[in-house]
Amino acid sequence: QVQVVESGGGLVQAGGSLRLSCAASGRSISVYHMGWFRQAPGKERELVAVISASGGITYYEDSVKGRFTISRDNAKDSVYLQMNNLKPEDAAVYYCAASAKFWSVLLNTKSYDYWGRGTQVTVSS
Numbered sequence: 001q002v003q004v005v006e007s008g009g010g011l012v013q014a015g016g017s018l019r020l021s022c023a024a025s026g027r028s029i030s031v032y033h034m035g036w037f038r039q040a041p042g043k044e045r046e047l048v049a050v051i052s053a054s055g056g057i058t059y060y061e062d063s064v065k066g067r068f069t070i071s072r073d074n075a076k077d078s079v080y081l082q083m084n085n086l087k088p089e090d091a092a093v094y095y096c097a098a099s100a101k102f103w104s105v106l107l108n109t110k111s112y113d114y115w116g117r118g119t120q121v122t123v124s125s
């Protein structure tokens with residue numbers, strides 16, 4: 001069993017930056033692929049970025065490519081999402097999640113086994 005807790009959300013002006021953190025406990029996350037998701041009001045939860053268990057492979061949703069960076073520190077059981085040049089459309093609750101499934105199915109929200117409660121990101125225009 002893995003527990004994940006997100007932090008680092010807040011209010012930022014458009015063009016600004018935030019760094020989200022995801023701290024895991026209960027079991028080492030070194031065997032899990034880790035993803036960041038977001039959900040805006042009235043919208044479905046969507047995948048933002050994924051990083052492989054080793055950290056060697058990453059995936060980004062098209063709208064965040066070049067602006068967001070996912071990283072991890074397995075020694076600290078932590079995952080991060082650096083968000084730069086934030087836009088109003090990035091505003092959402094951001095969730096961290098862990099998956100033990102194959103990389104090929106990680107675009108599917110249902111492939112994740114453990115979820116945090118989320119952290120709110122608000123971007124003012």
